[in-house]
Each structure stands twice: as structure tokens, then as C-alpha cells.
Amino acid sequence: MTRSSSFRLRVTAVALAASACLLGAAASAQAAPAGAVSVRSGGSVEVKETAQFSAGSAGGSMETASTSAVNLAYLYAQGAGWQRSQCYVLAVDVTSTGGGWFSARATLFCQR
Structure with missing residues (x-):
């Protein structure tokens, strides 16, 4: 039986959220649709695939929340299907939720 990539993404997101809950942190993740960027170099056209991924987490310190996200x-x-080396951290936003807890949202930009 073949499964769609969106099904695999949902399964991965559920597994990640479940593991984060077991560790005592809240987590969420989402992805933007992949796009294509044309790059001209030396008269030829090269098409690169791009995507953005974001995830959120909460923790008892700013570092814990941001690292988890x-x-x-x-x-x-x-x-x-992206390799870690194809992505970089675009932004991390950390906010205090009160009671010594912090919420963080991280966004990655990936290109291949």
C-alpha cells in the first residue's frame, strides 16, 4: 500500500507531538507548501525547491523552549524528506506565558 507524503507528514507530526508530551512539553508543527526558485548562473537556469517549516514548543526556560522548537x-x-544540511533557522520567537513557562516558535527555511 502506498501512502501519500501528506499522510506521512501528519504521522510524523503526531509522533513528534506525542514524544514532546511525554517529555513534559507542548509541541506543534506545520509546513508551508514547497516552492521553486529560478536562479540564473552563467546563462543557464537552475530551479531550486524551497520550503518553510515551523514548530512550536513550551518549556520551563527560554533555552529549553527555543531548543525544543x-x-x-x-x-x-x-x-x-529534507536533510538537516539543506535547512537553516530563519527565526525563533520566544514569549513568556507566565508562571515561569515560555513558549517558542521556530521557523526553518530549506532549499535544494
Whole structure:
């Protein structure tokens, strides 16, 4: 039986969220649709595929929340078939949710 890539992405996201819950942190992940960028070099046209992935997490410190969010975003990208070396962290936003807890959202930009 063949499964679609969107099904595999959903399964990966559920697995990541479940593992984060077991570790005592909240997590979520999402992906933007892949796009294509044309790059001209020396008169030839090269098409590169791009994608953005984001994930959120919460933790008892700013570092824990942001590190978890970044790692979840990388895991989500890898689950979609991207290598870690093809992606970089575009942004990490951390906010205090009160009671000593922090919420973080990390966004990756991937290109191949």
C-alpha cells in the first residue's frame, strides 16, 4: 500500500507531538507548501525547491523552549524528506506565558 507524503507528514507530526508530551512539553508543527526558485548562473537556469517549516514548543526556560522548537522543526523537515544540511533557522520567537513557562516558535527555511 502506498501512502501519500501528506499522510506521512501528519504521522510524523503526531509522533513528534506525542514524544514532546511525554517529555513534559507542548509541541506543534506545520509546513508551508514547497516552492521553486529560478536562479540564473552563467546563462543557464537552475530551479531550486524551497520550503518553510515551523514548530512550536513550551518549556520551563527560554533555552529549553527555543531548543525544543528548533529541534522539532528540523525533525518535521527531515520527515518531509529534507536533510538537516539543506535547512537553516530563519527565526525563533520566544514569549513568556507566565508562571515561569515560555513558549517558542521556530521557523526553518530549506532549499535544494
